[in-house]
Amino acid sequence: MAHGEHKYQVQVRWTGNRGSGTSGYGAYGRDHVIRADGKPEIAGSADPAFRGDARRWNPEDLLVASASACHKLWYLHLCADAGIVVLDYVDNAEGTMAEAPGRFTAIVLRPDVVIGAGGDPDEAKRLHHVAHGKCYIANSVNFPITCEPTIRLASG
Template identity: 50%
Template sequence: MKKHHYKTMLEWTGNTGEGTTNYKAYQRAHEISIAGKNHNIMGSSDPSFRGDSSRYNPEELFLSSISSCHMLWFLHLCSVHGITVMEYRDNAIGVMEEDKKGSGRFTTVTLHPQVIITDPDMVQKANSLHKEANTMCFIANSCNFKIEHEPITGVKV
């Protein structure tokens, strides 16, 4: 079996001078960097957990990972099946439930791909490829909950 290895670097930048002396003493700011990439990702926690809403939080990055992995597999499958995709946009929605101890987990994710293709005879086939893309997606295969798809496919005139 072929293995792929990934490396990221995370640095907490939220020390206000007091460290973590108490829950309110520090910021949740951090930077994610990857060797060879042009830009760092400015992260924080969700504002519900004292985070900075202007920065990306782990939950948003997780949801966007699912969405982008699905898109990449869908585009690949369309090219293999002779479907020309001209546009692709997804407004993904995820629900995370918090338990009494403060921990939580995602319970649902629904992708809403809006796809524009060139051949009206291929709309049904394109819609069916979302299921196959889900079975191929590395991120979706790593999740312990079902990922739903509600695609809308149009045709470029």
């Protein structure tokens, strides 16, 4: 492995065999379990539009969550380095996928960030742009990921 290179190993095990395997499109379940050493399992399926279980995470959910989490982790790092105290961070992210040709067309991140009194809201907002440039998910996909942050100062 090259210096600075990281590898990630997961196991995805299909659990949707209803007794006849993939003998027909409607004959099998889309359920699976995602595993990685030392981590809780993730119950997965397809999106309900594709015969999946709405109670389980689907790849589309996980892609949007990955983009949001990656951005958040970089943003918190940059704020800590800049002396901006983040007290709360909630992102209501949304992804759009086009069935034809079968690809994501956009993800919009909408982080609502509360920073400590005395913090610089303009700098806090600017750091979202920097975080976006460092996010490996945003740098790896072939569709736009945009960020529409809201920065609020803590009261009191």
